[in-house]
Amino acid sequence: MTAIDRVKEDLDYVASAVRREAREDGIPVIYYMWALLVGIGWALPDFAPRWTGLYWIIVGPAGGLMSWWLGARQGAKAGINDVAPGRRYAFHWLLTLLAFFLVFLPAVTGKMGADAAAINVLLVIGLAYTLAGVHLERPLLWSGLLVFGGYVALSVLELPYLWTTNGLVVAASLMLAGLTRRKRAPAALA
């Protein structure tokens, strides 16, 4: 075997080891937790509007911290302790939160009805989930597509309790992400 052949074989070995890395498949408990939080929180504007702000001021950051802790715990159990993915996730969801608020800007300035803005929230969430599915964790791709379906349905149909319906669509999509997540091999501990 020539030196070049050996180098080629070594590089093939390294490439296959890198490719063998586990894909990010998401953490079902995070999906289920947010399905519950969103299901409750997005029904509040319809049924108990004065509690909505307080609910999200407490539950939003707490849910974010809980998600971060669960993600770090999962990483440690899988044998990888890496801050870069956590930073990427934080940027993705903070930008989604920013877009979520910006959707309401035209409604605040009177250029768009509040109902239309509420429906457009689904477009933002659908886009955030599908992009997360492409770049971060695959199960959210299907969630995003389901949310797009909800956006189309709510744009066409006249439904009561708009925020509750929005919340149910997002909660159902997160449940779907948890259920469709690929089974992971036993965690690499010890």
Add this chain to the structure above:
Amino acid sequence: MKALHGLDAALEHRVRLAISVLLARHGEISFSRFKEQLELTDGNLGAQLRRLEDDGYIALRRAFVERKPVTWYRLSAAGRKALDKHLRALQDVIAVAGP
């Protein structure tokens, strides 16, 4: 071949090169994760890690995850520098051998 002289002896072994590349991609990786990912025995993996540690290319720390002892490895500054140099040398080797 002149280009081969730039290669780092510690990283010429495919397992040690793979360990270094994986550590360059991630912050810290546990012994068990390496074992799973590189499909090696404890003895073989331990020997390769020890060689890199002896050369100062990786550092280890011991901790507990859910009450189980875990040994974490990370690439040292010297290891990162050596890996960069080795990869550049490999590129030279490939360039020389190319069509």
